Amino acid sequence: MTLRVLKLWDAAKLDGGAKGADSKEFVPRRNGRLQFLSDHHTLVGGLDSTMSSGVLCFWDTEAGRPRRAFSNLAPWVMARVSPDEQSFAIAHPDGVVEILSVTNQTVLATLLGATNEVRNIFFTPDGRRVLTGTHGGLKDRGGVYWGDSVVRLWDAKSGRQLQATNLSAKVRGMTMAPPGATFAVLLDDGSLEVRRTLDFALVFRTHFNVKSAAMAFSPDGRVLAAGANFENEVGVWDLSTHQRRFTLRCTAAVNALAFTPDGLTLASGGEDRKVKLWSAETGQEMVTLPQAGPVNQIAISGDGRILAAGTSGSTQYRINLIRPPSFDEIAAVEARERTEVMQP
Numbered sequence: 001m002t003l004r005v006l007k008l009w010d011a012a013k014l015d016g017g018a019k020g021a022d023s024k025e026f027v028p029r030r031n032g033r034l035q036f037l038s039d040h041h042t043l044v045g046g047l048d049s050t051m052s053s054g055v056l057c058f059w060d061t062e063a064g065r066p067r068r069a070f071s072n073l074a075p076w077v078m079a080r081v082s083p084d085e086q087s088f089a090i091a092h093p094d095g096v097v098e099i100l101s102v103t104n105q106t107v108l109a110t111l112l113g114a115t116n117e118v119r120n121i122f123f124t125p126d127g128r129r130v131l132t133g134t135h136g137g138l139k140d141r142g143g144v145y146w147g148d149s150v151v152r153l154w155d156a157k158s159g160r161q162l163q164a165t166n167l168s169a170k171v172r173g174m175t176m177a178p179p180g181a182t183f184a185v186l187l188d189d190g191s192l193e194v195r196r197t198l199d200f201a202l203v204f205r206t207h208f209n210v211k212s213a214a215m216a217f218s219p220d221g222r223v224l225a226a227g228a229n230f231e232n233e234v235g236v237w238d239l240s241t242h243q244r245r246f247t248l249r250c251t252a253a254v255n256a257l258a259f260t261p262d263g264l265t266l267a268s269g270g271e272d273r274k275v276k277l278w279s280a281e282t283g284q285e286m287v288t289l290p291q292a293g294p295v296n297q298i299a300i301s302g303d304g305r306i307l308a309a310g311t312s313g314s315t316q317y318r319i320n321l322i323r324p325p326s327f328d329e330i331a332a333v334e335a336r337e338r339t340e341v342m343q344p
Helices: 327-342
Strands: 024-026 041-050 054-060 065-073 076-082 087-091 097-101 107-111 118-124 129-134 150-155 161-166 171-176 182-187 192-197 203-206 215-217 225-226 235-239 243-249 254-259 265-270 274-279 284-292 295-302 309-313 317-322
Touching: 024 065, 024 203, 041 118, 041 317, 054 192, 065 171, 118 171, 129 171, 182 215, 182 225, 192 225, 225 254, 225 265, 235 265, 243 254, 254 309, 265 295, 274 295, 274 327
Parallel strands: 215 254, 254 295
Antiparallel strands: 024 317, 041 054, 054 065, 076 087, 087 097, 097 107, 118 129, 129 150, 150 161, 171 182, 182 192, 192 203, 215 225, 225 235, 235 243, 254 265, 265 274, 274 284, 295 309, 309 317
C-alpha cells in the first residue's frame, strides 16, 4: 500500500468506534526505561520521589494511576520486569543488580561484579538469564560520569556471571532482540555491533557515527534501527543481508525508537518534540504526532493500541499515552481527504 506523508494526525478525523486514548497523561518527575506488561495496559517505569530515593511504578493506563509501587529505591532507577512478570531486576548506583520478587519485594538473586552503574538490563525470553551493560559509571574528580565497555550475562536464579566481554569502546546504548538470540550495542566510537547473547560472538558491525542511545529491533529480530544524534538520521539495517535498507532523515536529534508489534511501523521521537511513524518497509514518513517537549522514550503495548511517549520539560517529565493510527486508518483518512478535494 502506498502512503503519502501525513504531517499531522488529527484524531478527530477518526470514526467514533476507532477513536482511542490520544491524550492521557501521567506526570512523574523522572522515568526509567518504559515497559508494557503482557496485559497491554500496565506500564512499568521508575520515578524520583526525592533527590535521594526513587519508586518503581506499575501504572494502570486505563485508570491513569499507579496500580502498585515499590519504594525506597535509588533515584534515576533502572529496572526491568521478567518475562513471567513474577520478578524484576533493579540496578543500584554502585553497579550491584538485584532481582526482586514482585509479590513481596524480597531479594531472589544478587548480581555482583559490575564496577560501574548498570544502565541497561534485559531478560532472555525464557527468564533464565539477564544481560547487563553500563552507560555511565563512577564519577571522576570533575564530577563527570564515564562509561566502560563491559557487557555481562548472568544466571537469573543464582546470580552467577556466565559471560563478560570488554568491547572496543565505551557503551552508549544497548538493546536485546525480542527473540533473545542477539543484542545490539552502540559504542562511543560511533560504531554499531550485533552480538549473540549466549557467547557474545560478533554477528554484524558497522560504523554510523552513532552518538545516540536510540535503537530498536523489529519483533522478529531481523531488522535493526539506530539513531545518530549529530546527523539527525536513523539507519535501518536488514540483518539477514547486513545491508542498510534506508536512512530516515529527521529534523532534530533522535532519542527514542520502537517498532510496532506487527513490525510494519517504526516510531521515532526526539528533540523536535514530535513522535513520527514511518513505514518499516519503505522508510516513508506516515504520521507526525506533536508532543509537549523533547521525546526521550517510546514504548508500544503488545497489542499495538497504546504508544507511550516520555517527554521532558523545564520542571516535569511527562508520559503521554497515544493511540497510534493503523495503516488502514491512515488509508481511510487519505481516501476521505482525496474525496473532499475532488468535491466542487
